[in-house]
Amino acid sequence: MPKYRKGVSGNPSGRPKGALNKHTQLAQLMEEHAEALVSKTIELALSGDTIALRLCIERLIPKITDRITTVVMPDLSVIKTSKIVPKLLQSLAGQELSIPELKSLMDLLNEHDSEIEVKNKKNEKLELNTKDSIEAARIYQQIMMRRI
Secondary structure (H helix, E strand, C coil): CCCCCCCCCCCCCCCCCCCCCHHHHHHHHHHHHHHHHHHHHHHHHCCCCCHHHHHHHHCCCCCCHHHHCCCCCHHHHHHHHHHHHHHHHHHHCCCCCCCCHHHHHHHHHHEEEEEEEHHHHHHCCCCCCCCCCCCCHHHHHHHHHHHC
């Protein structure tokens, strides 16, 4: 016999369907006073209340990491692929970058390195200079392990 029957609640005396959680109930209670509360918070922040000031900065102003930045890039269409990364780094020299921007740049560089490595492995010739089949199998295994 199955542990749970279809259509029967495991907790029949639990919260009824459609009941609002506490967060939603509080939000509905404060909704009519929202404008006055925001105005008062700004007023307190302007008068020097550090907690109100922190609230205004954290809640009302978007995070700096979400800003859009403009970077002047050289024309990469005329540059060989192997020279794109140095040109990219040169164009970013002296720019102020945030931590998330630096992480994105490092991810891009790591992806570029991985693609070059894969391309180099595909172009690698398989040459076995031995007549001994066991030695040839060992060399082949080493080459294949490097490709992984």
